[in-house]
Amino acid sequence: MSEVAVISTFESDEECAQGIRALHDARIHEFRAFFPFPSEKILEAVDHVRSWGPSPVRYWQLFGGITGVLSAIALTFGTSWEWNLIVGGRPVISVPPYIIIMFELLILIGGLSGLTGFFVHNRMPVFDPLRGYRSRFSEDKFGLVVQCDEGVAGRVESVLRDAGAEDITREILEAATEHH
Amino acid sequence: MAAAVETNLQPRYIDVDRQVQRAMAPGGLTYWMWVLFCAFLTALGIGFWTNQVYKGLGVTGLTEPTMWAPYITNFVFWVGIAHCGTLISAILFLFRVRWRTAIYRCAETMTVFAVATAGLFPLIHLGRLWFFYFVVPYPNERYLQPDFRSPLVWDFFAIGTYLTISTVFLLTGLIPDCANARELATGWRKTLYSIFSFGWQGTDRQWRNFQMVYLLLAGFATPLVLSVHSVVSWDFAMTQVPGWHSTIFAPYFVAGAIFSGCAFVMTLIIPLRRFWRLQDVVTIWHLDNLSKIVLLTSLIISYSYCVESFMVWYSQDPLEMTTFHQRYFGPQGYLFWIMVTCNCVIPLLLFSPRVRTNTVSLFIISIFVNIGMWLERFVIIAGSLATNTMPSQWRFYTPHVTEVVITVASFGWFLMNFSLFAKFMPIVSMTEMKEGISWLRQAVRTSYPYQKAA
Numbered sequence: 165m166s167e168v169a170v171i172s173t174f175e176s177d178e179e180c181a182q183g184i185r186a187l188h189d190a191r192i193h194e195f196r197a198f199f200p201f202p203s204e205k206i207l208e209a210v211d212h213v214r215s216w217g218p219s220p221v222r223y224w225q226l227f228g229g230i231t232g233v234l235s236a237i238a239l240t241f242g243t244s245w246e247w248n249l250i251v252g253g254r255p256v257i258s259v260p261p262y263i264i265i266m267f268e269l270l271i272l273i274g275g276l277s278g279l280t281g282f283f284v285h286n287r288m289p290v291f292d293p294l295r296g297y298r299s300r301f302s303e304d305k306f307g308l309v310v311q312c313d314e315g316v317a318g319r320v321e322s323v324l325r326d327a328g329a330e331d332i333t334r335e336i337l338e339a340a341t342e343h344h
Numbered sequence: 345m346a347a348a349v350e351t352n353l354q355p356r357y358i359d360v361d362r363q364v365q366r367a368m369a370p371g372g373l374t375y376w377m378w379v380l381f382c383a384f385l386t387a388l389g390i391g392f393w394t395n396q397v398y399k400g401l402g403v404t405g406l407t408e409p410t411m412w413a414p415y416i417t418n419f420v421f422w423v424g425i426a427h428c429g430t431l432i433s434a435i436l437f438l439f440r441v442r443w444r445t446a447i448y449r450c451a452e453t454m455t456v457f458a459v460a461t462a463g464l465f466p467l468i469h470l471g472r473l474w475f476f477y478f479v480v481p482y483p484n485e486r487y488l489q490p491d492f493r494s495p496l497v498w499d500f501f502a503i504g505t506y507l508t509i510s511t512v513f514l515l516t517g518l519i520p521d522c523a524n525a526r527e528l529a530t531g532w533r534k535t536l537y538s539i540f541s542f543g544w545q546g547t548d549r550q551w552r553n554f555q556m557v558y559l560l561l562a563g564f565a566t567p568l569v570l571s572v573h574s575v576v577s578w579d580f581a582m583t584q585v586p587g588w589h590s591t592i593f594a595p596y597f598v599a600g601a602i603f604s605g606c607a608f609v610m611t612l613i614i615p616l617r618r619f620w621r622l623q624d625v626v627t628i629w630h631l632d633n634l635s636k637i638v639l640l641t642s643l644i645i646s647y648s649y650c651v652e653s654f655m656v657w658y659s660q661d662p663l664e665m666t667t668f669h670q671r672y673f674g675p676q677g678y679l680f681w682i683m684v685t686c687n688c689v690i691p692l693l694l695f696s697p698r699v700r701t702n703t704v705s706l707f708i709i710s711i712f713v714n715i716g717m718w719l720e721r722f723v724i725i726a727g728s729l730a731t732n733t734m735p736s737q738w739r740f741y742t743p744h745v746t747e748v749v750i751t752v753a754s755f756g757w758f759l760m761n762f763s764l765f766a767k768f769m770p771i772v773s774m775t776e777m778k779e780g781i782s783w784l785r786q787a788v789r790t791s792y793p794y795q796k797a798a
Contacts, residue, residue, distance in 0.1 A: 197548040200357060200524065201775040202555055210548045219556035225564070239481060243489040251491055261493045264575065268501040271568045275509045275561055279516065282557040283542070286550045290543025297545045299527035302520075304357035304778075 167337045170310045170320045171296040172329035177203035179328035180306035184209040186327040187310065192320060195310045196294070198301035206306070221281040228277025232269035240265050296335065311337070357778045360625065364772050365528060367620035371767050374619075382760035389753020392746050393468055401471050403746050409734075410741040413726040414751055415469035420721045421604070422462035422754070423503070423576050424597070427569060428605020429455025430510060433517070434565035437558075442783060443633045445776040446626045449521075450616065451609050452514045453771065457761045458608075459507040461754050466499075468750060495578045502575040509568055513561050519544045520554070521770040536768070573601045580724070586667040587728025592655070596648040600717060603641035603687070606634055607713035614707045616766065625772050628701050635700045638713065642691035645720075649688065663733055670731045671723060675740050680723050686716025 174180040177199060184206065187195055193213070199206050210216070240262040248256045283289075296309030308329070310320045314336075321332050371379075396403050406413055429451040436444040467473050479500050481490050490497045523544040526537035544550060577597035580588035590596075610631065617626040656664045671680050690712045699705045726741045765771075 198546050199548075199551065200546055201520070201779045202551045203779070206548065207551060207555070210552070216552065219553045221553050221556045222560060225557075225560045229564075240492045243481065244492070247489045249491075251493065254493055258493050261498065264498045264571075265492055265501055267567075267571060268498075268505045271564050272505040272508060275512055275564050278557050278560050278564075279512055282516070282553050285553045288542045288544070288550075290545065292543075294545050294547065302523045302527045302544075302546055303361055 166314050167311065168314050168317050169296050169335040169337060170312065170317050170324065171298070171333040171335060172308045172310075172321075172324040173298070173300070173331040173333075174306040174308070174328060175330050177205045177306055180308060181205040181209035183308050183324055183327035183329060184213055186323050187308070187320075188213040190319070190323045192310060192312065192316075192323065194312060195308055196296065198297060198307035198309070200302055200304060200306070203306075219285065221278055221285055224281025224284075225274050225278035228280075229270045229274030231277070232271070232273030233266045235273065236262070236266035236269040239269075295337070357781070360774050360777045360781060361524065361528065363622060363625050364770050364774050364777075365525070367616075367622055367771055368525070368767065368769075375763070375767065379760055379763050382756040382763065385753050385756025386760055389750045389756065392749045392753070396468075396746055396750075397473065403744065405742050405744040405747060407739065407741075409732045409737045409739060410726050410729045412469075412729060413741045414722070414743060414747040415465045417718065417721040417725050418751055418754055419462050419465035419469070420576055420597075420725070421718050422458045422465070422758070423573060424601035424604045424717065424721075425608045426455045426458035426462060426506070426510070426605065427573055427598070427601035428609055429453070429458070430506075430513070430565045430569040431602055431605065432609070433513060434562040434569065437562045438566060442780050443630050445780055446630050446772055447609060447613055447634065448776075449514075449517065449773045450613050450766070450771055451605075452510065452517065453762060453765050453769075454605075454609060454612060455510045456507070456514050457758050457765070459503065459510060460761070461758045463503055463507060464754070464757075495575070495582045498575045499579055502572045506568060506572045509561070509565055513565055515540070516554075516558060516561060517773060518769060520546060520775045521773055524774050525770055533768075540769075570598055573597045580728075585728055585732065586661075586663040587671065587724065587731075590652065590655070592648060592652055596645065596652070599641050599644040599648060600720060603638060603645055604713060604717035606638045606641065607710040607717070610634055610638070610706055610710040611714060612762065614703050614710070616771065618703070622772065625777060628703070631703065631706055632697075632700045635694050635706055635709075638710075639691055639694040642687060642694075642713075646688040649684065667728055667731050671727050674727075674731070676723075676727060676730075679719050679727070683716050683719040683723055686712045687720060690716075 172183065174183060180197065180199065181203070184195070184197060187193075197206055197210060241257060244256050244258075250256060295311070296307065298305070298307060301307040308324060310324075312320055317334055321334070324332055406415075429448075432444050432451040433448040433455075436448070467476055470476060478488070479490055479497060481497075490500075492498075519541055522537040522541035523546065526534055526541050529537055574594035574597065577593035581590055581593035583589060613626055614631070617623050653668060656668045671677065690709055693699045693705070693709060699709070730740045731738050
């Protein structure tokens, strides 16, 4: 039995969130949602179904920030020890001004590593459209794409239609042809 | 009639795309003439700067004791302008302020180009700019390292970090919008938006990570924005110069930066919404809220002027007293009073709801604020240096044509970059507008029943 992708289109984020919950209730877990703006309703439904928890990008930012502070400590303390000139009668190691450098590098390296984490976890840049992606999912429509065996596709379509999908398309994965 | 109102309150998402895309449509003759004019000003500035590099700083009016005058004034002015972008995009995002959605992209863009403009002035100001890299900490054969106790080195780190993080923040927010624009564009524009969208397709996983990185960047940018202008103020406050050596400088500069930045956003966005017909996206409600921030910060800096003067009087320090007396009643005292009029008196008009909802009056007030805030920096920097601790050295700065042209050119350079960006990139965030469009319409209709809602 071949595998298919059932592509459903919704008019509103509320209906799309309802579709996600309906799929979960029908014990269908292999799906991907597409939406044009960060809808709280859809993200809540996805979180509820997948139990993902907060994004791991925060760890990248945390470790980046720590790296930034440590780099600043090494830079300021290290170079002051190496070039221990007394300027204006101030101590060679003057901690208060070094805190400014630590703060700036915390923000700089933390921010850049957070961005790196964002690209890594999203596997970006993406060069080809993901299966089931439609251009209107970046404009004004909400999509749910379910990958399943052809035998189950009918049940999936029925669940999505009941949830309010306005259009449902089936795509055979091997042949990549579409029919309604 | 009821049906028409219902339609206005429930616009379609595609309507937002159409309105923003109208602004991104190929520019007409007027637009390109404007860009060309800005490019001409920039080229003129480059010409004068080249002459200054070739002949030395002697071609300027900079002389002892006023060695910091228009260039450093421009530096502080443009950093201050840059301040507001991150305030609107990051701080208001953290506070979930809904009216930021229509204007934050414009403010962020302004931030990036304003910091880029500000960053040029320390270079322009250097007599031997080819030694600029001395401030960069790296192992070298000169056995020298930057002194991390110097505010100028703090400035290098603060401005560098601010420019980088502001750019990252702008580009991250642009990713979903460029994906949106990519689907509607053709030809080379499609390629451009494909590059800047990094293949974004708006999946649940992508949005989840996007939400997190955007929140964290906003969280990081918030203390950064407060720190940057504080650090800039310490360039002055850490010295012993009368008129500069004050503990009030950091909050005073930050409030002034927000004041001038918000006014500059109005200066930019009011013509933009008029010429590119963005009135349904950037509504009078947004401008009203922005002008309330301008009014609030105007009151804060008016208070700061009073406190600064009071502290000088209370200290009875003869040097400080003399400097301030010269600032108010000296040969260039008229600049101070123009500044007070522009920054403290004219913005009081914003107490009137009629003024706040009239775009012409808002635009005029914003221009006065820009002039006032430039003068504020000039009065503090050049005025304080002119009356130093040696009365025999006192000398007020007189501008020469080089500084005037380079100052005007900086506006040309900024406006050219901003105009080009606004034409080729979504200057209003389509994704965030879609998220809150229904709420926006209701807010506009509730707050301004006499205004056209859609």
